[in-house]
Amino acid sequence: MKAVGIASVLALAAGMAQAEGSLALYNWGDYINPDVLTKFTEETGIAVTLDTYSSNEEMLAKIQAGATGYDIVFPSVHMNDIMIKLGLLEKTGINSHPDFKNINPAFLRAKEDPASEYCLPYAWGTVGIFYNEAVTGPITGWADFFAIPEKTGGKITLLDDMREVIAIGHIMNGTSVNSTDPAAVQAATDYVLAHKGAVSAFTYEVPPMLTSGDIAAGHFFVGGNVFFTETPNIKYVIPAEGGTMYQENICMLASAPNKENARKFMEFYLRPEIAALNVAQQFNGTPNTPANDLTPEAIKSNPNINVGADTMARLQIFEDIGAALKLYDRAWNTIRTAQ
């Protein structure tokens, strides 16, 4: 499986690129600003191809099944750990680059890679609530969110994601979103079940449904802000009771055919102006400290996007829970089947 096919090929400097070779990225959908790739190709002459996936497991299954031809993947932190354990990643020594000082050490989260010898922290974001203030009034957290249908008649949706949905129950019960205790998982499930009557659907269609007025609020990623820059009524909030966050790292595959180019890309991404260019289109956070000063004013001044330390303290990040995933699978299907 070569990284062509469905890839959007950004062979801008095709002639020059031939001499410099190529670089194959395998990333989440809509998770990198195309301008970053264009700029990389302009500067280095390396042609970049981009394939996308929609879950860590999908990416892992493909790489495990022997997909070759990819140089760089963007796993979430817990998947980063799994991939190192499985021997799928290559040491890059990116931490010895002089620009590595730009990276805030708080983002070196991978347990298997505490010093960033393998991967470079890429981006992070929060999962919270988008709401149409004209319909719902001010919303500060989950309690307000679940009360919307009864109070206003507006509809609400949750993400179609097992861990994210059960995490809401954990947060409201004060248990860890990574709990593997059956009783805690059951209690979290019960919380969600108690509020399921208010939930219209489990879906990722939040931005279009919110824009068309078909829902009043939805559980979604901070990146959704990109759709709501011209709609002052639609706001994003990180729930007061707590929320989840995600972080992905840039990792080089052990099977990468273009290791030298992959390293060049990681070094390129260490530059603050490049990380800031990505944030300007992605609306998420960056571990690159100086980059935060270079982002557009609207992003810099929004405390729900450019998150401060106090907000950071109420965020939890998903860890790999191993075999306990079965517990969650059953809980999740119970939630979805309950009438």
Added chain:
Amino acid sequence: MANRRQSVALGILLAPVTLFLGVFFLLPLGIIALFSVLTPGLYGGVEWAFYHWNYGRIFGWADGIIEIYEPIYLQILLRSLSFAALTVILTLILCYPVAFWVSRLSERWRLVFMFLITLPFFSSLIVRLYAWLLILKPSGLLNAALLALGIVDVPLEILYTPTAVVLGMVYVMVPFMFLPLYSAVDNLDRSQIEASLDLGANRVQTFVKVVLPQTLPGIMGGAVIVFIPSVGNFVVPDVLGGAKGLMIGNLVEQQFLSSRNWPFGSALSMIIMAVVLTVLLISVTRARKAGGHA
């Protein structure tokens, strides 16, 4: 001698087909069967140790403990079967009269109609289902029309309900029901109908004794072709059901793409296959019996 040479020639002729089926059908099936009794690997894949609780999990003993019985996966299986059966019934009710109507059209209009029936296959299923999403949503086409006509005062709640899932499945499956039905109706021996009416049978009797038995193979064929993909469908419940009208196909997908439990997904697939085989066997023996009477 001649016979033997013929059979050798036939063997050589059929070898590529047999090989193709063996490699691309039986081998994957064998892998699924094998995986369904292995231990789930921690990070996806399997560990090479026998584990029978994958099937226990389907039937309610999810954690390999007899004391805890929670048949959630069984419920989802039963729900999928009833949705699929409902789809068969609705497509049949929809297509049966239409098949008669089309068979009476002129040659030219019949061709036009056949073209229209196959038209949806020209575009992707996902795109067509998203079109339905736009039609069914509260601010969508259907509700806008109903509101404008004054038929309803508040938008109908169809999207993200089981109704939307069944509607979507019926929409997807109509051509599969129509084509075998149409061919059965088209081959109907009309002189028998005339004879039946001439000899004093009323319309109902004629339908039950003459028309229905003759079109039964078409009904059975359509029912089987609609039922089988309906049981395993996961796209329609995902898009139109808001992931609430969960079906067994969704469950299989989930085991591979998010729960990392390949053996459980394989066991679920084996159960779907067992159900489908049972349905096929029943319909084949029925068809034989019907054939014996004729």
